[in-house]
Amino acid sequence: MTSRHPQGKVGHRTREVVSDLSRALAPAPIRDQPPGLTLLVLGAVTTAFAVFAFIAGNLARTFDHDEPGFTTLQGQGHQGFEVPAAIPVIALVVAAVFFVTGGVLNASAARELAGRPRAEHLWARAWYCDRCGTVHFPPGRGLPAGALSLQEFRRVVWHAGGYGHLVRGD
Known part of the structure; x- marks a missing residue:
């Protein structure tokens, strides 16, 4: 598929079109993406959030003595906001759950499709x-x-x- 960009450049995009007949006759399930990919991406985003919360909490270095376990972040001319110390830990636990679940789903899909050569041998006949x-x-x-x-x-x-x-x- 050829397309024109507003700057006049010619670009090429490739896309795969799978008909209903080819899906019905496929020797194995057609997957658009690995089953655990979304969970792995969520795990990466959650890890990035945990790192940000940890760095933000350590950069403030102003501890609110009224409520232990909180860090107050204050900027010039801005009111401070508090970051509970447990947020990075909880975020890392959630990220670990996302990573493990995504990895298990991907490994399960790989095991399921391990018999594909047998199916293709029969399919080809x-x-x-x-x-x-x-x-x-x-x-x-x-x-x-x-x-x-x-x-x-x-x-x-x-x-x-x-x-x-x-x-x-x-």
């Missing part, structure tokens, strides 16, 4: 009939006989890969 909208396997041992709907085909291939539980309607 089949063919799609555009006229009748069904999928067929050559006659053979252990292969389904007859015409399969797209849903049935996906179920057979994905079960061979070990991620059949991800088939919708199963």
